[in-house]
Amino acid sequence: TLLGELNIALNQHLPFTMGWLPNSESAEQYDLDLDLMSGVLNVKHISSGITYHRSMFISHPAQVMCIRYTSDSPKAINMDIILNRIGISEATTMDPRRPGRRVSAGGWPAPRVDSIRNIDERTMLMRGNDAGVEFAAAVRVVCDGEIENPVSQLVTKECSEVILYLASATSNRVKDPVADVIQRLDAAEKRGFDALRVEHIRDFTSLMNRCVLQLGSNLSEKYTDQRIAAVRAGKNDPGLAALYFQLGRYLIVSGGREGSSALNLQGIWNHQFTPMWDSKYTININLQMNYWPVEVTNLSELHMPLMELLEKMHERGRDTAQVMYGMRGMVCHHNTDFYGDCAPQDWYMAAMPWITGSAWLGLHVWEHYLYTKDVNILKRMYPVLRDMVLFYQDFLIEVDGKLVTCPSVSPENRYVLPDGYDTPICVGPTMDNQILREFFTACIKIQELLGVDQELSAALAEMIPRLPENKIGSKGQLLEWDQEYPELTPGHSHLSHLFACHPGCSINWRDTPDLMQAVRKSLEIRAAHGGAEGGWPLAWHINMYARLLDGEQTDKCIREMLARSAARNLLNARGVFQIDGNLGAAAGIAECLLQSHLALHFLPALPATWQNGSVTGLRARGARTVDLRWESGNLIEAIVRPDFDGEIEVVGKPLKVTCGTVEIPVQITDIGFSFYGESGKSYRLTTLN
Structure with missing residues (x-):
């Protein structure tokens, strides 16, 4: 045996x-x-x-x-x-x-x-x-x-x-x-x-131990497969969601330590010589999703393998830009490998020509800075980011007064032309516009922080308003292409045109409520046609609904993930094992508990089934560590520990803020309140009597 x-x-x-x-x-x-x-x-x-x-x-x-x-x-x-x-x-x-x-x-x-x-x-x-x-x-x-x-x-x-x-x-x-x-x-x-x-x-x-989530009662005496079966039968088990969250962190720690390769489609766990999709790095969603949890769940240094992969891609991407396009800078396409190959891969026209993945990866550098305030990572990676910018400066063309990518695709999706034929090739898909807007904006901030490239910064500032704006279609949905075409696959797995809601943040509840409603409608259309049946697509839906502040829908998606996509060992294995489903869902669970893209937002999408719980060690943008405890669905206390001095803004009704025995004054803002925090101190936030 x-x-x-x-x-x-x-x-x-x-x-x-x-x-x-x-x-x-x-x-x-x-x-x-x-x-x-x-x-x-x-x-x-x-x-x-x-x-x-x-x-x-x-x-x-x-x-x-x-x-x-x-x-x-x-x-x-x-x-x-x-x-x-x-x-x-x-x-x-x-x-x-x-x-x-x-x-x-x-x-x-x-x-x-x-x-x-x-x-x-x-x-x-x-x-x-x-x-x-x-x-x-x-x-x-x-x-x-x-x-x-x-x-x-x-x-x-x-x-x-x-x-x-x-x-x-x-x-x-x-x-x-x-x-x-x-x-x-x-x-x-x-x-x-x-x-x-x-x-x-x-x-x-x-x-x-940096980040620990407790949800409801402890059912660890039951076998995992029994708990999954119970969820499939309609039982509620918040603790299984907490276990799934920690499994995501465990997979990152086990497979992606400093000095190792970045996590690929299967992480590092593959038993085949010809695995699905060659166990590569697919950079139109999957590689990025692998790293969504690292900052917020307090594993920031494990972002470094991705940074090292970007550095490998830099030289090869420069060659690709020069030899293939005759352009400055660097570019990569939808797949890369251990050696950082940036040339187009395979013959899949709905994916292969896409050239905006490098900017998406570049945004991970900015996210790492936002969570750590580590200027050294910006200094180290700026040559890579600068070459990305140079390529897009050369590649973008003007159409009807707007700067667009051409040719391009909305990753792996196709639309139907008036003559009945379908095609993926397009001009200026929504995702490209959204990514470049956020990437150029981040690069301007990086240039200001480093005190470099003022002329390039000014050029980017002039380019951003010329990128096409988001458009809402006849069904109230966010359009994926420059016009409202029929989709060949309405239930397509990618949520490319919703990038600006998550993982981006330029579409948000404060600044663009109308676009947030269009995002919701787009999600509903995708789901109605089978686009959220499991795996990494469902993980993306979890994160989207968390950004929509919808605890009910996030709960539904998380329970669906556990019931339909989790194998007996909780690995995401609906059809084929891919690690991105596990890691994307872990990030989504964190988004339910804490968001920080606008300000600190405690329990923004808490599922009603998670009535009681606590989490310690979540990280927020601005280099802050946050602990939360809640009962009956209501916040009892939040502990905020900033790494740097500065104003800390919090979404929602004012809370009492204390540091030790001293009460800290707060200022009312348009979305909540703020207080001044000092590095190394711990601030306790509780409801006012």
């Missing part, structure tokens, strides 16, 4: 597998417990009357996976350990001489591997070269029983405890992958499992 199989991404999206095959009867009574806060997985099962325990974690400080296998009966652990790059069921076959055991399914080396060999009596090494990238993975066995080492596997016998250390590396990260993995295994064995576990938990919880 196969009792363990692990798939890890090599070279960003290609898998290898380690399997352990205990020599026992079929297992039963499995109990799997993943602690999201500590990042430790514990598994218990019973086989032949013996209870086995497995504890696993991946240490970021030590860069090793650690697995400890124990049993409640002495000398009961017998296992075969195999390394491969394909699933164990594919790499092995049943052994006719030993019922229940497996042997290699063919000659070694195995597929897609140059060699798999035992380099000593306790260490197995797999190495190879894939598309010019050298890779290595090794496993070290430490046990209290016997170890046999037949070719290309390790066999333990009569053990009471088996510890496995696993490390992997590629040549695009280290010079010598083999030497690197062996060095890490040596260091891990020297330190030992317990010490590594303590270090791992300290490291992991330092990120996870």
Whole structure:
């Protein structure tokens, strides 16, 4: 019986597998417990009357996976350990001489591997070269029983405890992958499992404990699949939404630490050599959605892998702009990869020609600054942003007095022409206009902060009013194109033309209430035609309705996500696993609790089913940390801790503000009130008596 199989991404999206095959009867009574806060997985099962325990974690400080296998009966652990790059069921076959055991399914080396060999009596090494990238993975066995080492596997016998250390590396990260993995295994064995576990938990919880959400009663004694089934049956389980929120944060921490690659369509969790959409970076929504939660849920430094990807894209994007368009600056199209390729990808005309994704990614730099006030990131990334601006200056053309992108597409959507033919190609789609308006505005602010490029700033200020304005159609909807065309797919999954509502903010309840109503109508049309049935599209709807301050609809979408898109382990797997659904929904849950694009807005879209709860450690624009507690749907208290001195504006009726025992004066504003906050101090906001 196969009792363990692990798939890890090599070279960003290609898998290898380690399997352990205990020599026992079929297992039963499995109990799997993943602690999201500590990042430790514990598994218990019973086989032949013996209870086995497995504890696993991946240490970021030590860069090793650690697995400890124990049993409640002495000398009961017998296992075969195999390394491969394909699933164990594919790499092995049943052994006719030993019922229940497996042997290699063919000659070694195995597929897609140059060699798999035992380099000593306790260490197995797999190495190879894939598309010019050298890779290595090794496993070290430490046990209290016997170890046999037949070719290309390790066999333990009569053990009471088996510890496995696993490390992997590629040549695009280290010079010598083999030497690197062996060095890490040596260091891990020297330190030992317990010490590594303590270090791992300290490291992991330092990120996870920053932000904690509590909703309703604790139902953790029930299995997750049981809770999902109950939600599907119409039961209310706010705590499952809180768990889903923390799972999103867990996936970011586990898959996107500093120094790693940016999270792709599957994050880093892929078991196929030809995954859906090649497990790439798709930058017409998916890559950006992956990073929506990082700032607001207090994982700001985990935005850095995206910044590093942008820097990789910079040089290649300059080449693409010059060679393909004969223009200045840099440009990318709808897909990129580990190396930052910016050339058009594939032949999908509804997506391939789109050139505004680079500006959307550039806005992530500005968002990171807004949440941190870190001027250094602006200095570091400004050369990239400047080259983006230069390209758009050259690319935009004037049509009827307006500056428009041409040719372009509204990502992956098509409209019907008067002659009955459909096409994606268009002039100045609404999304392009919205993104460029917000991007140019952000660049002007960055130039002012850095004291650079006054002439370019003036040019941008002149260009912004010449971008086409948003238009409302005959149904009250926001138009997606420059004219009101029939849509080929009214239930299209993308909400491209609603960008300015979310993740943008130039359409908002304060400044553009008429456009907010048009956004709502557009969402209703999409949903009525099946455009919000699950996955990342539904996650986008959650965020949109939160910006519309509609707790009822956000609640409906969140419950729909849990009921229809969550697998037994809560990964977003409606049809095909994509990580963006998990991460986008986590961001949407945060948007229900705190918004800050206009001012601090506490519980702006709180679902009625979340009657009681609390959240600590949310982050707001302006570099502020916010804790909230509410009962019966009403705010009881908010704690605001600013990183910098300055005026803090809050939406809504005035609240009592205290710092320690001192009451702080407030000023009434057009949308609420404000008070002056000082760095390092904590301010408590409560209802007035």
